[in-house]
Amino acid sequence: MSLGVVVPCYRQQKYLARTLAAIEAALEGREWRGAIVLAAAGGGPMPPLGHRWQLIAPPVARPLTPGASRMLGLAAIEAAWVLFVDADVEVDAAWVAEALGVIERQPSLAGIWGRVEEWFATDDRITPGSKDMFQVGDTERAVEYMTTPVFYRRAALLDAGGYDPRLRSEEDFELGLRFGQLGHRLISLGRLAGRHWSAPRPSFGELTRRWSSGLCFGSGQVLRLYAGRPGFYRLLRRQSLYLATLAMWALGLPAAAFAVAGFGGVWLARWSILPLALLAFMTVRKRNLWLAVHSLLSWTMLGLGLLVGLSQAPEGTRAPLGTGEPAC
Numbered sequence: 001m002s003l004g005v006v007v008p009c010y011r012q013q014k015y016l017a018r019t020l021a022a023i024e025a026a027l028e029g030r031e032w033r034g035a036i037v038l039a040a041a042g043g044g045p046m047p048p049l050g051h052r053w054q055l056i057a058p059p060v061a062r063p064l065t066p067g068a069s070r071m072l073g074l075a076a077i078e079a080a081w082v083l084f085v086d087a088d089v090e091v092d093a094a095w096v097a098e099a100l101g102v103i104e105r106q107p108s109l110a111g112i113w114g115r116v117e118e119w120f121a122t123d124d125r126i127t128p129g130s131k132d133m134f135q136v137g138d139t140e141r142a143v144e145y146m147t148t149p150v151f152y153r154r155a156a157l158l159d160a161g162g163y164d165p166r167l168r169s170e171e172d173f174e175l176g177l178r179f180g181q182l183g184h185r186l187i188s189l190g191r192l193a194g195r196h197w198s199a200p201r202p203s204f205g206e207l208t209r210r211w212s213s214g215l216c217f218g219s220g221q222v223l224r225l226y227a228g229r230p231g232f233y234r235l236l237r238r239q240s241l242y243l244a245t246l247a248m249w250a251l252g253l254p255a256a257a258f259a260v261a262g263f264g265g266v267w268l269a270r271w272s273i274l275p276l277a278l279l280a281f282m283t284v285r286k287r288n289l290w291l292a293v294h295s296l297l298s299w300t301m302l303g304l305g306l307l308v309g310l311s312q313a314p315e316g317t318r319a320p321l322g323t324g325e326p327a328c
Contacts (some may be wrong), residue, residue, distance in 0.1 A: 001081060001103065002031070002080045003030060003031070003032035003079050003080075003081055003083070003100075004033055004034065004035070004078070004081070004082045004083070004154075005027070005034035005035070006035050006037065006070055006082055006085075007034065007035070007036045007073070008022070008036075008037045008066060008070055008083050008232075008309060009036055009037065009038050009039060009087035010039040010040055010063060010069070010213075011039075011040050011044075012043050013044040013046055013047070013087070014044055015088040015197045016047055016087045017047035018090050018197065019085060019086075019087055019088065019090055019091070020036075020047065020050075020053070022090045022092075022093070023083070025093055026028075026091055026096035026097070027096065032052065032079070033052055033077055034052050034054065034077070035053070035055075035073040035077050036049070036053055036055050036074050037057075037058075037064070037069045037070075037073045038056065038057040038074075039063050039065075039068075040062075040064070056073065056076060062267070063213070063214075064257050065165055065168055066163070066167075066169070067167055067170075068165035070162075070163045071165055072083055073124055078100045079154060080126055080153065081151055081152070081153055081154065082151070082152050083149065083150070084149065084150050084151075084152065085149045086146050088196060089116070089149055089195065089196050090194055090195040090197065091194045092192045092193055094191070094192055095149075095189060095192060095194070098189055098191065099114075099151050099160065099189060102187075103153075107153075109185055109186075110152065110156035110157070110160075110184035110186055111146055111150055111153065111156070111157075111184075111186045112146075112186075112187055112188075112189060113136065113150050113186065113187070113188045113189070114189045114191050114192060114194070115132050115190070116147075116149075116195070116196055117129075117131055117133070117192060118130040118131075118133050118195075118198075118201075119196065119198065120197075120198055120200040120201065121198070121199070122200065123302070129201070133196060136188040137188070138190045140189050140190040141190065142186065143176075143187060143188045144176050144177075144180060145176025145179075145186070146176065146186055146188070148194070149194040151284045154238055156179070156184050159184070160175060160178040160179050161178055162175075163175055164222075167221050167225075168213075168214035168217045168218040168223070169218025169219065170218040170221070170222045171218070172176075172233075173235075173238065174225075177231040177234065177235075181230065184241070201300070202291065202294045202295075203294075204294065204297070207294075207301055210305075211301060211305065215305075216304070216308070216309075217305050217308050217309035217312065218309060219235075219239050219242070219302065219305065219306045220305065220306040220307060220310035220311070221294075221309040221312060222235055223235055223236065223239070223306070223309070223310060224309065224310050224312070239265075239306055242299050242303035243297055245296070245299040246300070246304070248274050248278070248307075249276060250270070251274070252272075252274075255267040255268040255270070255271040267327055275296070278296065279292050279293070279296060282295050282296065283284060
């Protein structure tokens with residue numbers, strides 16, 4: 001069984017040394033080759049690279065999308081199974097060993113995933129976040145989609161058309177839709193697969209970064225691509241919280257207009273009960289007013305990003321769904 005590793009890096013060089021060391025330790029004693037794809041300029045100096053690594057740094061005018069980065073790395077790695085690991089994720093060696101054992105026993109699987117922990121790092125402090133970022137649980141089970149770290153069988157990934165390079169985000173969930181349509185099986189092993197490292201979150205700076213990088217737009221882009229296709233309503237339900245938040249603010253516009261026009265502020269006062277009640281509920285749930293405000297702002301920004309994505313025509317091309325051809 002031939003193995004490959006693809007590590008897309010979007011200005012995450014500060015975490016890359018830890019990521020590469022974890023991969024090399026987990027695959028020690030096995031034959032493999034890896035590709036690191038620099039999705040954007042900047043991010044700091046690169047750590048020293050061993051002989052197994054190939055560095056891909058395309059001269060792009062603007063950052064590659066997550067899907068484009070991964071497919072570029074895949075094209076450079078000829079392997080039957082490929083491990084995709086983002087540059088800020090530290091893969092767990094025990095999960096890798098178990099996944100490879102499952103692959104040997106069940107070679108027809110399309111992909112293998114696991115639980116991802118969240119860790120926050122500053123110059124002088126490391127603190128834990130969520131123990132299960134994507135809520136996959138602690139039992140082995142079939143899953144509808146996966147995100148890194150993940151093993152994909154190359155043939156199954158290409159059969160599904162690969163990652164869609166046009167999406168700024170939501171590329172993992174959208175790929176899972178196509179796997180499901182083709183009947184390919186994805187599983188989570190129900191154990192720790194990796195640790196995701198970042199600056200402390202939630203933060204208002206993170207919201208700004210997500211907007212400036214375009215990550216907020218992917219939800220609208222994928223809805224536009226799937227309009228009239230199977231899977232559209234699943235995607236719509238996935239974004240229901242952000243759409244509901246936009247609807248709440250939209251209801252406030254006519255109420256504010258009535259108040260400005262001199263018809264009294266009674267409708268504006270009645271409408272204001274909605275965001276205040278939501279803010280109070282989230283304060284109780286989060287046990288923190290700042291976190292409640294952040295949640296409401298985050299939902300609003302993601303909803304606005306959805307609208308921006310809906311308004312954007314897809315960039316680039318990919319093969320039609322279900323053709324068995326890789327995205328390009």
